[in-house]
Amino acid sequence: MLYYLFNLLKDSGLPGVRLIDYITFRSGASFVLALFIALVFGRKIIDRLKRMQIGEIVRDLGLQGENTKKGTPTMGGIIIILAILVPCLLLGDLTNVYMLLMIVATIWLGILGFLDDYLKLKRHKKDGMKGKFKIVGQLGLGLIVGLTMWFSPDIVVRQNVETVTRDRTETVVTYKHENVKSPQTTIPFVKNNNFDYQWLTKWCGPYAVTMGWIVFVLITIFVIMATSNGANLTDGVDGLCAGCSAIIGVALLIMAYLGGNIIYASYLNILYIPDSAELVVFMAAFIGALIGFLWYNTNPAQVFMGDTGSLTIGGIIAVFAILTRKELLLPVLCGIFFVEDLSVMMQVAYYKFTRKRYGTPRRIFKCTPLHHHFQKSGAECTDVLLRRPFNPVPEQKLVVRFWIVCILLAAITFVTLKIR
Numbered sequence: 001m002l003y004y005l006f007n008l009l010k011d012s013g014l015p016g017v018r019l020i021d022y023i024t025f026r027s028g029a030s031f032v033l034a035l036f037i038a039l040v041f042g043r044k045i046i047d048r049l050k051r052m053q054i055g056e057i058v059r060d061l062g063l064q065g066e067n068t069k070k071g072t073p074t075m076g077g078i079i080i081i082l083a084i085l086v087p088c089l090l091l092g093d094l095t096n097v098y099m100l101l102m103i104v105a106t107i108w109l110g111i112l113g114f115l116d117d118y119l120k121l122k123r124h125k126k127d128g129m130k131g132k133f134k135i136v137g138q139l140g141l142g143l144i145v146g147l148t149m150w151f152s153p154d155i156v157v158r159q160n161v162e163t164v165t166r167d168r169t170e171t172v173v174t175y176k177h178e179n180v181k182s183p184q185t186t187i188p189f190v191k192n193n194n195f196d197y198q199w200l201t202k203w204c205g206p207y208a209v210t211m212g213w214i215v216f217v218l219i220t221i222f223v224i225m226a227t228s229n230g231a232n233l234t235d236g237v238d239g240l241c242a243g244c245s246a247i248i249g250v251a252l253l254i255m256a257y258l259g260g261n262i263i264y265a266s267y268l269n270i271l272y273i274p275d276s277a278e279l280v281v282f283m284a285a286f287i288g289a290l291i292g293f294l295w296y297n298t299n300p301a302q303v304f305m306g307d308t309g310s311l312t313i314g315g316i317i318a319v320f321a322i323l324t325r326k327e328l329l330l331p332v333l334c335g336i337f338f339v340e341d342l343s344v345m346m347q348v349a350y351y352k353f354t355r356k357r358y359g360t361p362r363r364i365f366k367c368t369p370l371h372h373h374f375q376k377s378g379a380e381c382t383d384v385l386l387r388r389p390f391n392p393v394p395e396q397k398l399v400v401r402f403w404i405v406c407i408l409l410a411a412i413t414f415v416t417l418k419i420r
Contacts, residue, residue, distance in 0.1 A: 023257070023277050027284040030087040034285040037083040038292020042076075046296060046303045049073035054121060072301055075117050076293065077309020080242075081110045083289035084316075088282050096278040097154045098323050101145055103282075105319040106312060108144075109228065112137040113311035120307075138228055138315070142221030145319055149183075149220070150213045156181055157325065158272040159194065160265070173266040179274055183216035185325040186270050188332070188416030193270050195328065223327045224318040230337025231314025232307060233344060233369040238299035240371060240399050244336050244406045245313045246290040251333055251410040252317065253283040256324045268417050271325050279323060286316060299396050333413040336406050343370035350385075374398050 019025045050073050084106055092099045116129040149155050156179035187195040197219070198212030235241035258264040260277030290313075296302040305313075317334065321327045331338055347368040355361035365373040366381045373386070374393040381387055393401075 023260075023280050026091045027253075027280045030091050030281045031284040031288040033087040033090070034083040034288030035292045037086055038079055038289050039295055041082065042079040042292060042296055042303075045079050045082075046073055046076070049075060049303065072304055074121075074304040074306040075114070075308050076297065076303035077110065077113060077117075077305040077307070077312055079296075079303070080289045080293050080305060080309050081106060081312060083292055084282070084285045087285040087288070092281050093278050096275060097148070097152055098276050099278050099282060101148060101323060102279065102316065102319060104144065105141060105315055108137070108141050109312040109315035110308060113307035113309065116307040116311070134229075134311075135225065138225045139221055141315060141319070142224045143217065145224070145322060146217030146220035149323070150217065153181075154275065155323075156274060157184055158262070158274065159184065160269055160271060173269045175262060175266070175272050183212050184271060185328055186417070187328050188413075193268070193417055219327065220322050223322060223330060224315055226341060227318035227321075227330060227334055227337060228311050228314035230334060230341045231317070232310040233340040234337055234371070235305060235310035236369055237371050237375075237395055237399055238301040239294055239297050240402055241310055241313065242290045242294050242297050242305065243399065243403045245317065246287050246294070247403065247406045247410055248317055248333055249283055249287040249290065251413060252320050252324065252326070253280055253287065254414075255326055256280050256283060256320070259324050259326075268414075270417065273325060276324060279320060283320060286320075299399065329413050329416070332409055332416060335409045336402060340369040340371070343368045343373070371398060371402065 054073055054075055085103065088099065088103060092103075094100065112129075112134065116134065119129050158175045158179050159182075161174050161176060183197040185195050185197070186193050196212065197215045198208050200215055201208045201211035204211045231241055231245065234244060255270075256276060256279045258268055259270055259273050260275070260280065262272045265272040293305065293309075297305065314337065318327070318330070321330050321333075326333075343365055346364055350364050351361045360383070362383045362385070363381075364385045366376040366384050366387065367373055374389065375395065375398065377390065377392050379387075379390055
């Protein structure tokens, strides 16, 4: 709203009005406003949740300090969603298709997570919405994003081209003059850092282009499901999911800013995506909302985000990476999320296999998702392959170590773009 108001006042001669044209100004304002909303209104929302007796239901896993978390207000993801949407609606360009898709993704997954939390509280059980309904919701969002990127004329890319100078002493990155509609993305460890999904379907002959986009849509659905569920599983320790997501958000913000500027995009030798710089405004609000939420979510947490927050956070990261054509970098950048996903899948598969093979089920980890493995004592777990560490890691130390790993993964993600 303010974005359009400032545009109307451009010719009025008022000082500072033209600052609204600068992505950096609007991003900074978006970050500050999101942080302010999370800090100020977050307290009011927490008090409201307490009065409504919306408290966390904790599953007994035998972890230290587990009982102290019972009754802590949940559904705190409302704070994050509110702190993201308000700055974007005020400072964002709502005619930009990238901004619109991010707002749709935020609201869509916010509703999905809210329904899951509501059912948990209504039934007084840790199990809320059935998994198949969550998958249908995530699949629906994947189709919306994937098909919009396929058919929208506003979503295009400009391909980067490497040329060697005559004296062969320098490689110069230039861009083709025309924008193209293509399911291309950025991939690490490959010269030019480009990968076209149509390469997988070139055997289809005249249908290669269509099939390439279909593969892209399927990848979009998978990435949204994997990342959203990964963030959901990571949200089990005070400050863990919010802190890791903020770090990931900073990395994605930098990539979006570079990819939306044709000069800076050439430095990383990545695709230039016209009009995608508007996403920086959204991601700045995302980071500000998470940092503000951490004020209340650090140990001992005054509020939990619940599925309202964790599903939304993971989905936002996934959709943002897809729109900026960085989805194939997520296995590295969101390594924490995917390891949490894998730990659960490995645990379940090994448990079922050993029960069928030996009659006595066994486990790989002391407890899953993976962060709980480090919280549990190894001395009492005799049927576990990985018993170390024997002594539980304090929650605060565990969270900070995971943050450090996330920072390293973010740095490695950028490095992979320069290694060929």
